[in-house]
Amino acid sequence: MRIERELMRGAGPVAVLKLLEGGPMYGYELVSAIAKRSDGVLAMGQSTLYPMLYNLEAQGFVSSQWRETESGRKRKYYALTAKGERRLASDAAQWQAVARAMRDLGILTEPQGPAVGIEGAAP
Amino acid sequence: MNQSAIPLPDDRRGFWVRLLHTPAADLVRLRVTGRLDVKALMAEADLPEPLRQVVRQVAKKTRLWRCEKVDVAQELIDHFGDGLAAGQSPDGLIEAFGNPRQAARLIRRAKRRNRPLFWRVWGSVIRVAAWTLAAAIVLYAVIFVRFLWGKPTIAWNYMAELNAEAKAIPEDERAWPLYREALMKLEPVPGDFPTEHRQPNVWELAAASPDEVEMWNVLSAYVARNQQSIELTRRAAAKRRLGYCYGNPADAVPFPADPACRQLVPSPRTDNPMVIHLLLEHVQRLRLLALFLRADAGLAAEDGDGARATADLVAQLGICRHSYDAGRFLISNLVGLALLTMAFDTVGEILADRPETFSDEDLHELAHEIAATGDGGPLRLQWEGERAKVRDLLQRIYTDNGEGDGRLTPEGMQALLTLAASVFQDLGIARGHESWGKRLYVDLLGSAASVAVPERRELSRLADRLLDQMERESQTPLWQRSKSKVEEEVHPLWTSPIEAIRFAPVLLLLPCSGSPIEEAERTTQRRDAALVAIALELYRRRAGDWPERLDQLVPDLLPSVPPDRFDGRPLRYRLADGRPVVYSVGCDRVDDGGMPPRSARAYESIRFWYPTWPTDSLPRDQEDRGDWVLWPPVEGGSD
Numbered sequence: 001m002r003i004e005r006e007l008m009r010g011a012g013p014v015a016v017l018k019l020l021e022g023g024p025m026y027g028y029e030l031v032s033a034i035a036k037r038s039d040g041v042l043a044m045g046q047s048t049l050y051p052m053l054y055n056l057e058a059q060g061f062v063s064s065q066w067r068e069t070e071s072g073r074k075r076k077y078y079a080l081t082a083k084g085e086r087r088l089a090s091d092a093a094q095w096q097a098v099a100r101a102m103r104d105l106g107i108l109t110e111p112q113g114p115a116v117g118i119e120g121a122a123p
Numbered sequence: 124m125n126q127s128a129i130p131l132p133d134d135r136r137g138f139w140v141r142l143l144h145t146p147a148a149d150l151v152r153l154r155v156t157g158r159l160d161v162k163a164l165m166a167e168a169d170l171p172e173p174l175r176q177v178v179r180q181v182a183k184k185t186r187l188w189r190c191e192k193v194d195v196a197q198e199l200i201d202h203f204g205d206g207l208a209a210g211q212s213p214d215g216l217i218e219a220f221g222n223p224r225q226a227a228r229l230i231r232r233a234k235r236r237n238r239p240l241f242w243r244v245w246g247s248v249i250r251v252a253a254w255t256l257a258a259a260i261v262l263y264a265v266i267f268v269r270f271l272w273g274k275p276t277i278a279w280n281y282m283a284e285l286n287a288e289a290k291a292i293p294e295d296e297r298a299w300p301l302y303r304e305a306l307m308k309l310e311p312v313p314g315d316f317p318t319e320h321r322q323p324n325v326w327e328l329a330a331a332s333p334d335e336v337e338m339w340n341v342l343s344a345y346v347a348r349n350q351q352s353i354e355l356t357r358r359a360a361a362k363r364r365l366g367y368c369y370g371n372p373a374d375a376v377p378f379p380a381d382p383a384c385r386q387l388v389p390s391p392r393t394d395n396p397m398v399i400h401l402l403l404e405h406v407q408r409l410r411l412l413a414l415f416l417r418a419d420a421g422l423a424a425e426d427g428d429g430a431r432a433t434a435d436l437v438a439q440l441g442i443c444r445h446s447y448d449a450g451r452f453l454i455s456n457l458v459g460l461a462l463l464t465m466a467f468d469t470v471g472e473i474l475a476d477r478p479e480t481f482s483d484e485d486l487h488e489l490a491h492e493i494a495a496t497g498d499g500g501p502l503r504l505q506w507e508g509e510r511a512k513v514r515d516l517l518q519r520i521y522t523d524n525g526e527g528d529g530r531l532t533p534e535g536m537q538a539l540l541t542l543a544a545s546v547f548q549d550l551g552i553a554r555g556h557e558s559w560g561k562r563l564y565v566d567l568l569g570s571a572a573s574v575a576v577p578e579r580r581e582l583s584r585l586a587d588r589l590l591d592q593m594e595r596e597s598q599t600p601l602w603q604r605s606k607s608k609v610e611e612e613v614h615p616l617w618t619s620p621i622e623a624i625r626f627a628p629v630l631l632l633l634p635c636s637g638s639p640i641e642e643a644e645r646t647t648q649r650r651d652a653a654l655v656a657i658a659l660e661l662y663r664r665r666a667g668d669w670p671e672r673l674d675q676l677v678p679d680l681l682p683s684v685p686p687d688r689f690d691g692r693p694l695r696y697r698l699a700d701g702r703p704v705v706y707s708v709g710c711d712r713v714d715d716g717g718m719p720p721r722s723a724r725a726y727e728s729i730r731f732w733y734p735t736w737p738t739d740s741l742p743r744d745q746e747d748r749g750d751w752v753l754w755p756p757v758e759g760g761s762d
Binding site (some may be wrong): 030057 | 226
């Protein structure tokens with residue numbers, strides 16, 4: 001199922017920050033991880049991902065660095081900054097509140113598992 | 124972001140190409156890396172052509188700085204490289220990437236947010252400035268169109284009012300037809316002048332004084348030959364009203380006396396010309412005839428013909444009255460005052476040099492006629508013509524909303540520039556420029572000025588208030604005058620460039636009231652002195668000697684001793700060597716016993732004295748000290 005753009009605009013960044021919480025990742029790796037761990041629900045085109053990464057970088061939530069891999073390829077890795085960690089905590093709390101409200105309203109019928117690997121976003 | 128880790132393209136490029144694509148930071152370290160070359164980066168990329176095109180398209184459309192483009196391109200190359208390595212097809216990668224154009228736009232926006240603070244602030248400033256400029260341009264365009272849209276409504280016609288007034292005068296009471304006939308009968312000026320003189324025109328001839336012996340002789344002969352014109356002038360001057368109609372061919376004057384001056388009293392080109400364009404050529408003609416009358420009075424005195432001299436002098440007074448009647452403009456008033464002064468001086472000169480010229484009856488007639496000027500009171504100025512000028516200009520430069528208000532129009536702007544031609548000459552927009560570019564220039568300037576120039580009602584009220592104040596000040600005797608409120612209000616407007624432009628429509632037309640008002644007082648003084656001189660002569664004839672005091676003339680010969688216009692006290696009088704001296708304390712208001720100033724220069728300054736501030740700022744120049752001797756005429760200083 002595809003998510004509406006407006007909803008994606010709010011969910012995308014927090015998903016990226018959550019993934020980076022586990023360690024630095026490069027662009028293709030992020031795209032693949034999001035698609036895989038959200039079962040395609042939060043899959044986003046690269047035309048969306050990279051501007052989002054640049055925005056997060058401009059806001060100081062992530063930092064980037066070119067690194068050479070073992071295979072000799074050079075990749076740009078993105079890592080969560082301290083500011084990004086605070087933002088992630090704040091966003092996660094908000095999402096939890098939203099999920100609670102959705103559940104109270106009967107929109108969510110059962111506790112949501114970590115479908116996108118955003119542990120803690122669900123109660 | 125660590126850009127030094129970006130893979131550099133193979134350096135098969137020339138030195139200069141690499142130099143051009145090397146960031147300043149590398150050059151400082153003496154390294155010609157050429158790593159800002161997106162094309163080279165693309166050439167080196169190990170990607171299928173469709174993916175390469177996507178990267179190239181995105182990098183190009185971001186329109187970012189070169190270092191940013193290289194960063195984006197490199198990351199996308201790596202991204203697609205990773206995708207291919209993961210087993211995805213180029214088409215699948217392209218499809219998963221999304222719209223390159225949209226990606227470029229979003230990347231550009233995100234990357235710009237990542238730029239240095241200074242650049243972002245500068246960008247904001249530029250954006251604000253650009254929007255402000257755009258808003259100003261739009262606002263100006265609206266103002267410009269509104270300005271071009273405005274059309275004046277010229278409903279009022281002062282010339283028609285003047286002409287209607289003239290036509291209402293019964294024909295046998297109109298003076299102008301006789302003046303016209305007198306002018307037409309004047310002979311051309313003779314050409315046989317003394318060798319030391321160039322050929323004078325009729326004006327120079329008429330203004331000759333008895334001191335210029337040869338010219339005076341020519342004038343005497345000319346006047347003697349033109350007695351028919353003199354007599355017509357006397358008859359015209361006796362008429363009650365002038366009765367001149369603007370634009371009436373019957374009132375135009377051929378002028379044989381001066382062949383160089385054929386175009387006389389030109390008819391206005393329209394039925395409703397601007398009031399300021401109404402020429403007063405006919406007033407100048409009246410002045411010419413008055414000059415001939417003055418000469419004829421002098422000649423009559425030489426001949427002992429008192430009746431003729433009296434008739435000439437009375438006719439001069441009539442011409443002054445008609446000059447006042449000509450449009451009731453300040454300038455025609457001033458001509459009238461100048462002619463009155465000339466007549467009073469002539470009376471004084473004849474009384475001093477040839478008193479026997481006049482019979483008692485002549486003197487009584489002269490006294491009666493002179494006392495009647497100004498309706499017996501101080502000579503005043505008329506402001507109706509000045510009000511008409513302002514009212515007429517405002518109706519021509521502003522629109523009319525029917526409630527006395529309106530805004531500046533293109534025609535109005537052109538009219539203002541014509542008025543201020545001398546001021547605007549340097550800008551190349553003086554009168555007569557009709558080219559398309561100049562018109563546009565004037566319209567652009569005018570639309571901008573229309574924002575600054577007050578609307579019609581405000582200017583109209585300002586003009587009314589100032590002219591009312593001028594009129595009040597003109598009715599205040601010289602000795603009671605203090606600083607002019609008009610000048611106090613107008614001076615700051617003139618000295619402020621912005622205010623001068625804002626109120627230009629009124630400031631350009633407002634007369635300088637100070638000097639005319641003082642001239643009216645000065646002429647009143649000379650009139651009163653002429654009446655005193657006549658009374659003194661009549662007293663001498665009755666009593667056999669001059670009186671000791673002027674109050675001896677009251678009430679038989681004078682109703683009262685006239686006031687000295689400088690201090691309000693009675694005119695001064697003393698006997699010097701058995702001869703009477705009538706004098707004023709003059710501009711310093713110190714009674715020096717009737718002694719004129721020491722130098723001839725100061726004497727001239729007294730004869731033509733124009734006080735700046737009669738009560739506040741008295742001249743302190745030694746040469747200006749002394750009294751204004753009113754009668755008998757003083758030829759020079761006491762030196």
